[in-house]
Amino acid sequence: MTDSPPDAASPPIEHESVRERLAVERGDTNGRIAALSRDFDGIVAANALVAVDDEHDPEGASTAFERAHVAALLAQTREHLADLDRALARLERGDYGRCEQCGAPIPVERLEVRPAASTCVHCAATRHR
Incomplete structure (x- = not known):
């Protein structure tokens, strides 16, 4: 990360x-996160009330998929929250709006x-290639 001044073309960030x-x-x-957690807990609770054999129950595969889908959305949303927290930390340090890879203004x-x-x-x- 460089300590170079913001580019003239880059407007100042209103903190x-x-x-x-x-x-x-x-x-x-x-x-x-709260809504997805409730959904996930509801799916788990509903499955606990019924003796579900996912392998032989025609609905079992869809409930397993639904549980996995909600769990993935929950993980993704928690990661977004962590990204927001990191953005707030960059703002406090004065690094917000600068690329963490090349130092150019975002x-x-x-x-x-x-x-x-x-x-x-x-x-x-380039990171996603």
Whole structure:
């Protein structure tokens, strides 16, 4: 990470506005985690009430899939919450809005869509190849 000044083409980041947006998204994400946790618990409880043999029950495969699907969504949502927490930490350190890979400014448009983004579009694209 470099300590170079922001590029002239990069508008300054309004810290309070970003902090508020991250806090709102964090609250929404916590709400999704609570809802998904209730869904997961409901699926587990419903399966516990019925002696389900997933291998031989025609509905068993779909309940197993549903449980796995909700568990995956829950894990993904928890990871997003962690991303938001890391974004808040970058904001406090003064690193928010800079790519963690190359140090270039992350375009404001990307941060508006993905406020927890930690990389520029170029580095994000090369990381997923």
